[in-house]
Amino acid sequence: MDEADPIRLPELRVEGDRVTLCGDWTLRSLQPGLRRMRRQLDRVVQIPHWDLTAVGRLDNFGAQLLWRHWRERPPADLQAPDSIGRAIERVAALGAARPATRRRSLLAPVEALGEIGLGLVRHLIDFVALLGQLLIDLGYLSVRPGLWPLREISANIYKTGVKAMPVTALVGFLIGVVLSYLSALQLKAFGADIFIVNILGLGIIRELGPVLVSVLVAGRSGSAMTAQLGVMRVTEEIDALATMGISRHVRLVLPKVIALFVAMPLLVLWASAVAILGGMVSAYVQLDIGFLFFLQALPQAVPLPNLYIAIGKGAVFGMMIALVACHFGLRVKPNTESLSANTTASVVSAITMVILVDAVFAIATRGIGVPI
Amino acid sequence: MSVPVIQLEGIVTRFGHAVVHDGIDLTIPAGEVVSLVGGSGSGKTTLLREIVGLLTPTRGTVRLFGEDLHAGSRAAQARRRRRFGMLFQQGALFSAFNVFENVAFPLRELHGLSEREVRDAVMLKLALVELQPEHALLMPAELSGGMVKRVALARALALEPELLLLDEPTAGLDPDRSAAFVHLIQELQHQLGLTVVLVTHDLDTLAALSSRVAVLAEKRILVCDTLEHIMTIDHPFIERFFRSERSQRALARGMETA
Structure with a gap:
């Protein structure tokens, strides 16, 4: 010492x-x-x-x-x-008092299983309630145009849309390059160079663009939304809003849902465009296909409905990400553990939901916009 | 025992252009209960945070138990930090742990205590702060303000510290509870022979607890002496802080409980 x-x-x-x-x-x-x-x-x-x-x-x-x-x-x-x-x-x-201990029964595992089941049911109920509340609020706001939280909507569009442009562009571009490069290697072997336009156009616009952007936005904005609502719960800001008679659904949830509903399709278009640009660069280097030719061939390879599908997917996915994020954010209990657990659950659920709904989209639109 | 517990020498603190402390010297010997008082924004909490090393002063040295807080190896620093406990204003309990785990946490971090020893030590600390065994399994979110302070005090005492730092120990408690809490701290100080430094606005608490009062004004320690002596000093801040009619009443109340 x-x-x-x-x-x-x-x-x-x-x-x-x-x-x-x-x-x-x-x-x-x-x-x-x-x-x-x-x-x-x-x-x-x-x-x-x-x-x-x-x-x-x-x-x-x-x-x-x-x-x-x-x-x-x-x-x-x-x-x-x-x-x-x-x-x-x-x-x-x-004395050495013993801390009270919780008794453990033999049925604990059964109980735990039941808890999980009931937990899922509660999630479902809460989610439906959130959705219903939003519909009621939309109805209420539709006859009182002055009450729309326009500032919040605009701020959210900026935060979730505009500020996400660089990262979506970077990821999109690199994915486009890689996809094009790998496809070009195979197509060259068959002498089917020209089909690179079809592969990239359909693949990126119809599938990859919406899903890729959803994953990025869920990780970037979804987690932020959950964390924000969660911290507001921890610091009692949500309760403060309630005492002022301001609906948290109108002021906090609705702007996020509308913002992603508007911003996501735009982000999907932006990311897809940049991804195709990346693909074009790669195709030019690998297969010697000129930019002008590529752009002229694109409309024939990818009929217009595909673009509508992409925009529709973007809007639906965006709304879902925001809803899931807000659902978990409002469930946060005032402690740090709950905050981290709900943020994780929010991102994981949002991505899973997006992919599930994407599968539904694929089945529902299987006859539309695919040239045979 | 001759080494002072806290030695501050020439502490200067600057945030940007704002000078908070301009040359603070303060020595606190072992066994004293020193209250740090000053107007709002006079840097009391900042000084407390500098003592425990959460903030580094712009200039000057902080010595705890005769040594620089950041001197020595990592292990030596950790050993030094275990010699003091701090009670934060909001309690700062770990919200993911229950009461028992909160108090047990610093003990477990020592590695080497048996589960039985940890349990006995925690239950003793809870008994010391007058909490019941059945409170041990509550989560911090389920506690009232007064209980949060008690649990936080139990946690601050977990490692048997020689120095206890209290940031606004009675803020947010009703007069009844704060009197009980002051009494508790007094008891513990007598029983365990602690050195206590507290920051407070509450004149009742100040009069009841402190053996000396350090007045922080004009960016330095104006005076550090017994309350009786401070009351005789002629200075505008002391005039306003201690000798207004309201203050006099509060001080008299506090003296009674002391």
């Missing part, structure tokens, strides 16, 4: 039927050699005479250690100065 911090290490000496303790018996001084000291104490438990007059300091931890080894009874003959005696008395008086 350093000089400014003099610790006298605890010592225990046995002379015949007398135990002498000296040094400091504090948590700090005991902790380094605790295991050894426990063993020593265990060996001398039966000895009746204890001399504590040479002990420097004794804190609660030291007193408890002794008290426990004495089996919660003072030894027959205990010599200790007043201050030390008081410390031991304090520990003895307060």
